[in-house]
Amino acid sequence: MKHPNSPENQSQRLQTLRELNIMHSNSEESYDNITSLASLICGMPISLISLIGENIQWFKSKVGTDICEGDPEVSHCAHAILNPDELMEVQDTRKDERFADNPFTLADPALLFYAGMPLKAENGVVLGTLCVLDTKPNKLTDSQKYALQALAKQVEKLFELQGRNQHLEKVKDQLKAKNNQLREFAGTVSHDMKM
Secondary structure (H helix, E strand, O other), X not given: XXXXXXXXOHHHHHHHHHHHOOOOOOOOHXXXXXXXXXXXXXXXXXXXXXXXXXXXXXXXXXXXXXXXXXXXXXXXXXXXXXXXXXXXXXXXXXXXXXXXOOHHHHOOOOOOEEEEEEEEOOOOOEEEEEEEEEOOOOOOOHHHHHHHHHHHHHHHHHHHHHHHHHHHXXXXXXXXXXXXXXXXXXXXXXXXXXX
């Protein structure tokens, strides 16, 4: 088994994940709809929105599994994020040196097919993948590849909205603090004028 390398921009990638504040967040219908569509369109029993943290792979959304997280050292997605602009497809993990003795390949049931499209943040760093998996060797058609890439773009749009919402929440908190300061100041001025 070949362990994945860390991306060259690993520190920026991890910082972006922290700022987005999406790791270990609650399930959301908008993400779950995308994994459901990916599974249906690609005809695969498992679909994930996978985020690769420093020491954890965490699933923002999942179809076909109850697992919520994993080890990035044995993660297919940790390999996929190394080529940010390419869909990674492994038609039979037993025949790929990176995954031939991977615990997921050797498990019962085994994960023998993987296809993952890297998911980028607004700043261009890769946070994880939208992926589909199967318990038997498989192959995506050109239209399925296109659909998976298009769905990945929708996940990226959701990340972008998440980031903007985080920013708006910070601005709202800052405005609330400033308004409180103004009220206190106005109260002090009013009191001083009465005196």
